Amino acid sequence: MAYSGEKEAREARREKIIRPQKPYRNSHFDQWVTKDSGFWQRKHYVQLRRYQSYECNDGMRMDTSDDCWRDFVGYSFLAEYFDERIDDKRSWLIGTAGFTHKQSKTTLEYCWIHPFWRGEGLLKHAWPSFIERFGEFYVSEPRTNSMRGFLQSVGYQDPSR
Numbered sequence: 001m002a003y004s005g006e007k008e009a010r011e012a013r014r015e016k017i018i019r020p021q022k023p024y025r026n027s028h029f030d031q032w033v034t035k036d037s038g039f040w041q042r043k044h045y046v047q048l049r050r051y052q053s054y055e056c057n058d059g060m061r062m063d064t065s066d067d068c069w070r071d072f073v074g075y076s077f078l079a080e081y082f083d084e085r086i087d088d089k090r091s092w093l094i095g096t097a098g099f100t101h102k103q104s105k106t107t108l109e110y111c112w113i114h115p116f117w118r119g120e121g122l123l124k125h126a127w128p129s130f131i132e133r134f135g136e137f138y139v140s141e142p143r144t145n146s147m148r149g150f151l152q153s154v155g156y157q158d159p160s161r
């Protein structure tokens with residue numbers, strides 16, 4: 001059954017609270033999340049995608065269904081947190097990039113990083129690993145101003161050009 005995340009959706013919509021996503025204790029988000037990663041990871045990806053849809057008003061086209069995840073590969077932006085009260089260190093999910101691979105065409109469908117971690121070079125740092133994994137890829141349109149600025153800064157060329 002598709003995950004609704006209604007409580008988090010309400011929080012984000014009404015109270016503008018957007019939460020980095022905490023893994024279960026002793027669990028780790030995969031660097032690359034696919035349909036074969038734990039189902040719980042899908043839920044957190046969907047949650048961050050929801051935050052982006054509220055911010056960018058670009059529609060919510062993601063859920064946890066196998067249909068949605070069949071051709072999907074996600075990249076996890078992670079930040080380590082140490083909670084000294086319980087002596088516990090975990091890597092929280094603070095952003096995601098989502099790729100699809102359809103008819104031999106790979107597309108970066110979206111990328112969203114929690115505002116607290118923007119402008120710190122996270123996407124720039126991850127970019128070479130995107131190229132290493134996919135080679136050339138498309139970037140979906142329409143693009144936000146920040147994505148346009150980013151693509152210019154890395155000299156991105158559309159593969160069809």
Ligand SMILES: CC(C)(COP(=O)(O)OP(=O)(O)OC[C@H]1O[C@@H](n2cnc3c(N)ncnc32)[C@H](O)[C@@H]1OP(=O)(O)O)[C@@H](O)C(=O)NCCC(=O)NCCS
Binds near residue numbers: 052124125145
């Ligand atoms: C777009 C986004 C993913 C960029 O990630 P980021 O980790 O903050 O980007 P980086 O820190 O790696 O930025 C690298 C370069 O991109 C450019 N850039 C980043 N944010 C920018 C902005 N808001 N406006 C213009 N250029 C920007 C800068 O040139 C920067 O280079 P510099 O560090 O040499 O100045 C992030 O800003 C974000 O999540 N934005 C909101 C969601 C969004 O717009 N997503 C794209 C739609 S798919």
